[in-house]
Amino acid sequence: MVDREQINQRAEALLTQYGSSILRLAYSYLHNMDDAEEILQDTLIQYLKTAPVLEQEAHEKAWLFRVAGNLSKNRIAYNKVRSTDELKESLAAEQREDLSFVWEAVKDLPVKYREVIHLFYYEGLSTAEIAAILEQKESTVRSHLMRGREKLRSILKEGYDL
Template sequence: MAVKQEKQDERAAVNQKAEKLLKDYGNSILRMAYAYLHNMSDAEDILQETLIQYLQTAPVLENPAHEKAWLLKVAANQSKNRIDYNRIRQTDELEETLVAEKREDLRFVWEAVRALPEK
């Protein structure tokens, strides 16, 4: 029973720390992430990921100014990673000429592949 209470106390402490971080720095992190991403949903994800990373790593910092700097740096790095992630996943629309019809002969697929640029 003592172990269960200890885990509950630990969870309560983590929740309290998360609430404090969100209250103190949440708006700054969200604004900075939005400035990078221009997408509120992605910026909110970055805010959440930043807070989770802080809680998981529990960095030892000299003062609250360093805490804010750490959070903003992590959020900036995660925002840059999200930009790269989004860029990689951008795709072109599939041309109607490539849409498969019900055909047994799939030579058109090979022809479409050969028509692609080398790069």
């Protein structure tokens, strides 16, 4: 039996190691930093409650990402039921020389494409790792990546004349 102090110390280490990645993942779903921060907290609370025994560090990361993704999807459904309008931070692509406008365009993609694009490009995960996190076949992940890129290309051509 693992004692509570060890679990708390491991959760603190996970927060330090993966906190910003979980926050970015949640934000990619929710487009609201307050909600994303709550998802980060809720993910760590789930870790503290369940205290999963995971064999490898990669399994811990996958577990955390899966929990954060599921909590984010639940929050999206909750927000739809509550009919809340979130404030959107709009970017003027003409005034920016970086690629932030691309990530803004990613927000317009359906969730199934947005999540794989975020995990692949922003988090640097392989399609096999993404498939494990999302509990999908690797071929499905590759298909979503391809279709997501096509839709993103279309959005960028329409909105930014690229």
